[in-house]
Amino acid sequence: MEQTAPSETLSVTSARDLLVEWANRQDGWVRALVGEVMATQAALTPLAEQAVFERYLLEKGLADGEAEPVEPLVLPDAPAAEANDFFVTRLAEVSGVNALAPEQEISFNTALTVLFGENGAGKTGYARILKSLAAVRTAEDILGDVHSGGTGSPHATIEYALGGVATELDWAGESGVPPFTSISIFDSPCVMLHVDEDLAYVYTPADLALFPHVTAGIERVRDLLEERRTATRPSGNSFLPMFSRESAVYASIETLGATTDLEALGKLADVPQEEVGTLPTLETQVQALQANTIPAQITVAQSSKERYQALAKAARALSRLDSDAYNQAVETARAAEAAYATARTELFSAAALDGEGDETWQTFILAADSYREHLARHDYPSPGDSCLYCRQDLNDQSLELLRRYRTFASDESRRRIADAKAMMGTLSREILSVEAQALQEDLKREQGQGSDAVLARGLALVTAAMDIQEACREGRGVDQFDRAEADGLAGTADGRAATAAETIAALQAKSGERAEALAKAAKAYAQLKDRITLGQRLAAITDHVNAARWDSRAGTLASRIPNVLRSLTETSKVASQDLLNTDFSTRFQAECRALRAPEVALEFPGRRGQSARRKKVTSHKPSAVLSEGEQKVIALADFLAEAALRLTAAPLVFDDPVNSLDYRRIHEVADRVARLAADRQVIVFTHNIWFATELLARFEGDLGRCSYYAITDEPAKGVVTRGTHPRWDTLKKTRGRINDVIQSAKSTDGETREALLERGYSLIRTWCEIAVETELLASVTQRYQANVSMTKLSQIRGDRLDAATAVIMPIFEKACRIIDGHSQPLETLSIRPTSDELEGDWKALQEALAAYKADGG
Numbered sequence: 001m002e003q004t005a006p007s008e009t010l011s012v013t014s015a016r017d018l019l020v021e022w023a024n025r026q027d028g029w030v031r032a033l034v035g036e037v038m039a040t041q042a043a044l045t046p047l048a049e050q051a052v053f054e055r056y057l058l059e060k061g062l063a064d065g066e067a068e069p070v071e072p073l074v075l076p077d078a079p080a081a082e083a084n085d086f087f088v089t090r091l092a093e094v095s096g097v098n099a100l101a102p103e104q105e106i107s108f109n110t111a112l113t114v115l116f117g118e119n120g121a122g123k124t125g126y127a128r129i130l131k132s133l134a135a136v137r138t139a140e141d142i143l144g145d146v147h148s149g150g151t152g153s154p155h156a157t158i159e160y161a162l163g164g165v166a167t168e169l170d171w172a173g174e175s176g177v178p179p180f181t182s183i184s185i186f187d188s189p190c191v192m193l194h195v196d197e198d199l200a201y202v203y204t205p206a207d208l209a210l211f212p213h214v215t216a217g218i219e220r221v222r223d224l225l226e227e228r229r230t231a232t233r234p235s236g237n238s239f240l241p242m243f244s245r246e247s248a249v250y251a252s253i254e255t256l257g258a259t260t261d262l263e264a265l266g267k268l269a270d271v272p273q274e275e276v277g278t279l280p281t282l283e284t285q286v287q288a289l290q291a292n293t294i295p296a297q298i299t300v301a302q303s304s305k306e307r308y309q310a311l312a313k314a315a316r317a318l319s320r321l322d323s324d325a326y327n328q329a330v331e332t333a334r335a336a337e338a339a340y341a342t343a344r345t346e347l348f349s350a351a352a353l354d355g356e357g358d359e360t361w362q363t364f365i366l367a368a369d370s371y372r373e374h375l376a377r378h379d380y381p382s383p384g385d386s387c388l389y390c391r392q393d394l395n396d397q398s399l400e401l402l403r404r405y406r407t408f409a410s411d412e413s414r415r416r417i418a419d420a421k422a423m424m425g426t427l428s429r430e431i432l433s434v435e436a437q438a439l440q441e442d443l444k445r446e447q448g449q450g451s452d453a454v455l456a457r458g459l460a461l462v463t464a465a466m467d468i469q470e471a472c473r474e475g476r477g478v479d480q481f482d483r484a485e486a487d488g489l490a491g492t493a494d495g496r497a498a499t500a501a502e503t504i505a506a507l508q509a510k511s512g513e514r515a516e517a518l519a520k521a522a523k524a525y526a527q528l529k530d531r532i533t534l535g536q537r538l539a540a541i542t543d544h545v546n547a548a549r550w551d552s553r554a555g556t557l558a559s560r561i562p563n564v565l566r567s568l569t570e571t572s573k574v575a576s577q578d579l580l581n582t583d584f585s586t587r588f589q590a591e592c593r594a595l596r597a598p599e600v601a602l603e604f605p606g607r608r609g610q611s612a613r614r615k616k617v618t619s620h621k622p623s624a625v626l627s628e629g630e631q632k633v634i635a636l637a638d639f640l641a642e643a644a645l646r647l648t649a650a651p652l653v654f655d656d657p658v659n660s661l662d663y664r665r666i667h668e669v670a671d672r673v674a675r676l677a678a679d680r681q682v683i684v685f686t687h688n689i690w691f692a693t694e695l696l697a698r699f700e701g702d703l704g705r706c707s708y709y710a711i712t713d714e715p716a717k718g719v720v721t722r723g724t725h726p727r728w729d730t731l732k733k734t735r736g737r738i739n740d741v742i743q744s745a746k747s748t749d750g751e752t753r754e755a756l757l758e759r760g761y762s763l764i765r766t767w768c769e770i771a772v773e774t775e776l777l778a779s780v781t782q783r784y785q786a787n788v789s790m791t792k793l794s795q796i797r798g799d800r801l802d803a804a805t806a807v808i809m810p811i812f813e814k815a816c817r818i819i820d821g822h823s824q825p826l827e828t829l830s831i832r833p834t835s836d837e838l839e840g841d842w843k844a845l846q847e848a849l850a851a852y853k854a855d856g857g
Helices: 015-023 028-040 046-059 123-134 188-196 206-232 248-254 262-269 279-290 294-320 323-350 359-374 396-409 412-432 436-447 453-474 483-558 561-594 628-643 663-676 689-697 731-746 750-776 790-795 798-818 835-853
Strands: 086-095 105-107 112-116 155-162 165-171 184-186 601-603 612-616 652-655 682-686 706-712 719-723
Touching (some): 015 028, 015 206, 015 561, 028 206, 046 206, 086 123, 105 719, 112 689, 123 155, 123 682, 184 628, 188 628, 206 561, 248 262, 248 483, 294 412, 294 436, 323 412, 359 396, 412 453, 561 601, 561 628, 612 628, 663 682, 731 750, 750 798, 750 835, 798 835
Parallel strands (some): 112 682, 112 706, 184 652
Antiparallel strands (some): 155 165, 601 612, 706 719
């Protein structure tokens, strides 16, 4: 596997050397920070952070004063050695943890302790206590007995030895309790962390631990700077409403900020006293110019102009009215209307129609004739025609009537009436266009302001015009009006309208001059007033600008701090690569070889001054390529390599470490765990009986360095029993069970007795296996033991094996046929043993074993 070679240009020999060399290339505040971290071997305290920050402000010109120089750092003496060896010695008085039974106790061996139990027996509860104390990555919450509703707080008494000094901890559920935090624990949940994750080291040597402290200190200086910027940054421009937009000062205040020219503002604010004294005069001028009456005068002149123009129009309309021609047209219309009415009456009476020919009837006749013209029936009515409306045939009388109607509709009188009325409309159009009513009211209002002959003449003319308008609307004849008077009044009105127009032009010119003068005076007044205000507010404005300048400069300087952090990270990477990562890589490779782990590539992506490692198979995560068992041994190798980085012998805890492993790898893991126990305390929780026996076999000749506990759920969860081997079936225990079954079978009958007899023969089968293994063959070979005990071979009594076998084998085979786990011939299926038969077979077995062991056998 390719590894990154240590830096060939490295001129120092430790992480502290690198840190000092890096710090001496930085600003004084960085050297001060590094010096404090190296002196205390810890992160900066809040007081130290503030001191470094104040130095930073002084060095960067963000505070008044001058910072004392910081001399280059020199390499300090190496820190004191790490803590002495640590052992967990006893766990007892557990309560409030899962459903663990009370009054259980585990005394841990300083070398190897194996705790074996089936799934659900309670091992997890004890393991969780150690995980919580160590605050490992996969620590779980401690729960009480959820099935019984227990709500008590977790508690345990833990005894340990640190540097040879015995200590007792009264634990109440706390997490991360020193020195237990130095314990390394491997369990199934941590497998994927060790296989796929970019994993930071749980333990970092003291020298490398300085880098994160320095990183945190620099980041804190950056944060303090941002906090100061936020607190001092100007929050908007509160000065702008104090100044007028018309003054030159406004433009400078509007853009108030870090780039504002304070010197220029100072010059604007410097107003001589004699100039200050002119402010009231300027204010009076502005007020006078603002009180402008010219617009009102223009309005009056405009009203006068419009009045006389309207009067001139009315006078000319009267002057041009041909009253004679108009009256003649009225007479012509009257005569034609009379003739037309006579014709209608005559036609009506001649037709012998009821009633009189009124206007409604006339309208009907005319509409009918229009319909005829629409149909282009120019010869209608003629003999043989039918009615255009009811479609009935016309007789002679009807034809005569319709001819009369047509004659009436085409009567010449109607044309003369229309022509006369058209002439009347033409002649009266101009006089009717005069708005006489409004003009009369205007003249009356104006005459009320004083005596004016022209206005009096105008009123008389308008009154006459209104009478004529009324006559025209009613179709009556009109009275004569003096044309000379009308023409004269029109000329006079035109003159007065022209005079008003000249007045308007003059007033408008004068108003423009006054507006210009007002603008000039207002600008001068606003400029002087704002300059005086500027002088009064200059100190506050200066503070505002200086705060903006400070914020701008601080922002520029803050943007450079990430460069410092990046260079620190690079230096940390060099230190990690040459020290921690190289050491880890060597250990990881050795562990992989010991566990026959597949080859994976190691990468070390350092970030923020911290070390970490990553594993790849080509370009993939290991979990995407490797089997579950291969992932498990890779995780074990990573775990063991990380644990080996510690300089002290802290305990290692394995919680079911061989899940998914084949028997060959179980053997290799057992070898590795046994070797670990030579240097440090190892605690193993497992439900794999093969793994447990493999471990115990490696300490067979040194039992003092290995302790074994069986954890069962009888009669309650987590019952701890100390033993030497994970075997539950013994001759003594099995004998007692068989005797109990025989006695129970004698006192029952039916299906219950049948079930008890089957149970009895099942126990007899077990007893036969144990007897052969432990007694006839003297435990030379044992279940779940990899080795053969050759020293016990001489204890086997070969001369008596045949006799014992002759008794045991038939009964063993009989038991195999009877129990549910084995089949039997059809002809014997319904033949069930009796209680006497069971008791007799049991007696024969005991006698055969006794005969084998007789005379010291």
